[in-house]
Amino acid sequence: MEDRAIIELYFARSETAIDETDRKYGAFCRRVALNILSLREDAEECVNDTYHAAWNAMPPEHPGSLRAFLGGITRNLSVARWRAAHAQKRFGGLETLLSELGECLSAPDGTESVFERRLLAESIAAWLRGLEPDDRALFVRRYWYGDAVKALAKECGVGENQMAQRMRRLRAGLRQALEEGGFSV
Amino acid sequence: MKAMDLFDGITAIPGDMIEEAETHRFRKRRPWVRYAAVAAAFAAAIGIGGILTGRIQTPMMGGKAGGGGNGGGENGYSYMHYVGPVLPLTVIGDAEGVTAGRHVDYDFLPYRTRTERIEHDGKSDTYDAWDTDAIVTDSYTLVNAAGEDKTLSLLYPAALTVNETVDYLPTITVDGEQRETTLHAGPYSGGFMDASGGKDPKERVNLDQISSWEDYAALLADGSYQAAAFAPAPDLNVPVTVYRVDDYAVAPTDAVNPSLQISFRVDYDKTIVMTYGSNGGSNDAENGVCTRIVGGLANEYRPPEPMYVVLCGDDIDGYTLQGYANMGGDAGTEIDVTATVTRYETTLDVFLRQIIDRALDERYQWQYGADLTGSGIPRELLHRLAAELLVQYGVLSDDPHERYFGMLEEVFEAYIMRRVLYLSFDVTVPAGESVEITATMRRDGSMDYIGKKKNVEGYDLATRLGSLLTFTEQHASLSHAEEIVMGENNFGFDPERGVTEVTLDLAAEHYWMQVAKRR
Numbered sequence: 001m002e003d004r005a006i007i008e009l010y011f012a013r014s015e016t017a018i019d020e021t022d023r024k025y026g027a028f029c030r031r032v033a034l035n036i037l038s039l040r041e042d043a044e045e046c047v048n049d050t051y052h053a054a055w056n057a058m059p060p061e062h063p064g065s066l067r068a069f070l071g072g073i074t075r076n077l078s079v080a081r082w083r084a085a086h087a088q089k090r091f092g093g094l095e096t097l098l099s100e101l102g103e104c105l106s107a108p109d110g111t112e113s114v115f116e117r118r119l120l121a122e123s124i125a126a127w128l129r130g131l132e133p134d135d136r137a138l139f140v141r142r143y144w145y146g147d148a149v150k151a152l153a154k155e156c157g158v159g160e161n162q163m164a165q166r167m168r169r170l171r172a173g174l175r176q177a178l179e180e181g182g183f184s185v
Numbered sequence: 186m187k188a189m190d191l192f193d194g195i196t197a198i199p200g201d202m203i204e205e206a207e208t209h210r211f212r213k214r215r216p217w218v219r220y221a222a223v224a225a226a227f228a229a230a231i232g233i234g235g236i237l238t239g240r241i242q243t244p245m246m247g248g249k250a251g252g253g254g255n256g257g258g259e260n261g262y263s264y265m266h267y268v269g270p271v272l273p274l275t276v277i278g279d280a281e282g283v284t285a286g287r288h289v290d291y292d293f294l295p296y297r298t299r300t301e302r303i304e305h306d307g308k309s310d311t312y313d314a315w316d317t318d319a320i321v322t323d324s325y326t327l328v329n330a331a332g333e334d335k336t337l338s339l340l341y342p343a344a345l346t347v348n349e350t351v352d353y354l355p356t357i358t359v360d361g362e363q364r365e366t367t368l369h370a371g372p373y374s375g376g377f378m379d380a381s382g383g384k385d386p387k388e389r390v391n392l393d394q395i396s397s398w399e400d401y402a403a404l405l406a407d408g409s410y411q412a413a414a415f416a417p418a419p420d421l422n423v424p425v426t427v428y429r430v431d432d433y434a435v436a437p438t439d440a441v442n443p444s445l446q447i448s449f450r451v452d453y454d455k456t457i458v459m460t461y462g463s464n465g466g467s468n469d470a471e472n473g474v475c476t477r478i479v480g481g482l483a484n485e486y487r488p489p490e491p492m493y494v495v496l497c498g499d500d501i502d503g504y505t506l507q508g509y510a511n512m513g514g515d516a517g518t519e520i521d522v523t524a525t526v527t528r529y530e531t532t533l534d535v536f537l538r539q540i541i542d543r544a545l546d547e548r549y550q551w552q553y554g555a556d557l558t559g560s561g562i563p564r565e566l567l568h569r570l571a572a573e574l575l576v577q578y579g580v581l582s583d584d585p586h587e588r589y590f591g592m593l594e595e596v597f598e599a600y601i602m603r604r605v606l607y608l609s610f611d612v613t614v615p616a617g618e619s620v621e622i623t624a625t626m627r628r629d630g631s632m633d634y635i636g637k638k639k640n641v642e643g644y645d646l647a648t649r650l651g652s653l654l655t656f657t658e659q660h661a662s663l664s665h666a667e668e669i670v671m672g673e674n675n676f677g678f679d680p681e682r683g684v685t686e687v688t689l690d691l692a693a694e695h696y697w698m699q700v701a702k703r704r
């Protein structure tokens with residue numbers, strides 16, 4: 001079903017909206033959650049929570065990209081759940097992603113303000129737009145979707161080490177872009 | 186900023202990027218070698234030949250020091266000038282039932298100060314000299330526990346440039362007897378970068394030579410690099426039309442650097458223009474005009490070589506010769522220069538072999554500093570590497586790099602590109618017995634040109650990288666350790682405390698050490 005039709009189901013308050021969402025984006029949401037949480041049960045709960053949040057958000061929200069909208073909710077819910085698990089020393093996939101992203105930072109202290117976060121997101125987006133399509137997709141697949149380096153390496157037809165090296169270069173590029181953008185990384 | 190801030194920032198990227206990433210089809214990595222359809226590559230290159238616009242000039246050296254490097258290295262094994270690890274022996278095909286023990290010795294005798302004599306102005310003088318090379322003896326005991334003899338096709342890899350083979354190519358012995366080997370070369374192991382140190386990933390005007398252990402680990406991890414060393418050579422057996430310009434005659438002039446320019450109309454969509462012996466020129470794709478210029482026509486000490494214009498594709502209708510007072514070729518600087526132009530037809534393969542052979546025999550050592558005529562590197566391999574450069578990166582590539590303009594002198598760069606060379610040889614290990622194989626080589630130290638490691642030499646080795654042998658044990662040792670001061674290392678060497686022999690952990694992929702000459 002077209003995204004537009006699914007969103008219309010939400011606006012019509014038809015519970016079929018959830019079924020259609022699950023049919024089209026269930027696997028995608030599970031993948032995003034699982035890449036952050038590692039535990040299948042936790043991921044499944046997050047996906048259910050995503051549908052619930054989507055039901056509450058639409059209307060009034062009318063997302064331009066249903067995939068990005070659902071994925072964003074799943075990501076945020078998964079991170080919240082990861083934080084809770086982290087407090088209980090149950091580490092998940094996000095640990096690895098944060099560790100890699102931490103390489104972009106030399107002084108990992110001080111949390112950015114809301115305004116700075118918005119600027120940060122815009123700076124990251126601007127940097128991504130300047131990349132070759134392959135590199136942009138790779139970065140997003142790794143750090144937004146949380147896809148494994150091994151899976152990306154296979155998809156690109158290169159070795160895992162080579163992909164890890166490419167990711168390292170991308171992170172270095174992001175760090176440089178953020179520094180040039182005035183962020184204290 | 187915290188990593189989670191970054192994570193949140195990434196969460197908020199626009200939806201179109203998320204959509205794009207999901208549906209994006211990645212370009213599969215270009216195979217290292219794809220020469221079978223070289224004619225097709227030619228057609229593609231002809232199609233985009235027009236991008237070569239503007240006056241030709243030598244690419245600017247810039248960016249990272251020393252032709253690459255990674256900024257001086259923040260650990261024990263990354264350097265501005267990184268020579269690469271000592272790599273382990275490997276096998277092609279079946280080695281079932283055969284196990285290997287390995288011992289690597291680093292002998293620092295070359296660090297010992299010696300007295301050398303120099304003669305100048307009729308006087309004799311002496312000076313202290315030493316080398317920062319280690320003599321590496323990489324020994325293997327292959328044990329055949331099977332009930333039948335095993336003949337193994339072995340490969341000994343060495344990370345080198347072709348020019349370095351003159352001093353650093355390993356020699357192989359089997360049970361103490363020197364063994365003839367066949368040399369194979371993997372593709373260029375590095376990449377390209379812009380002139381300003383990596384700010385523009387699309388610009389490829391400088392070499393970005395392989396510069397870290399991680400690069401080698403990635404290069405050799407899946408076996409495709411090694412396989413490429415055995416792929417068919419490019420087939421350059423395509424017809425070309427050659428215009429040879431020589432017998433220059435300059436009318437009496439005060440010009441310091443008289444030159445001769447040949448210009449002609451050409452359809453860049455149908456013809457690839459290559460030259461040899463020219464010093465510059467221009468490709469005006471928009472107007473279909475090509476110029477090539479040769480200078481130094483009054484140089485008594487080094488008379489100019491003939492200039493060749495090599496056309497792959499359609500021939501030209503005619504040409505114009507014009508002399509100039511300098512290399513600028515500007516209006517108002519015209520002078521009288523004559524030359525003989527000879528047109529002939531041949532193949533690119535024949536032409537390339539001729540210029541390579543002549544250069545190697547006559548001026549390569551003078552120009553590039555290495556005598557490849559006495560290095561034992563087969564000419565066929567040298568021809569092959571030159572052809573690979575042309576087809577993979579040069580004007581015959583389907584993705585020509587801006588570094589290359591079609592001046593065929595460019596092919597000699599293939600000999601300074603870092604790559605892995607493979608020495609192949611067969612060995613039979615009798616049933617229930619063992620064979621001793623030793624690779625002996627001088628190994629230059631990796632180094633930084635500036636910074637805190639300026640006076641430090643780095644040596645490293647890979648335990649298993651790229652090897653299909655089953656190792657049971659590996660050891661390493663130091664000889665003449667009194668000549669050096671051992672710095673940081675992960676071998677566990679501590680010569681001051683008498684630890685000069687260590688057992689290596691096979692689970693560890695990489696060992697490295699920093700040493701300095703003992704003063």
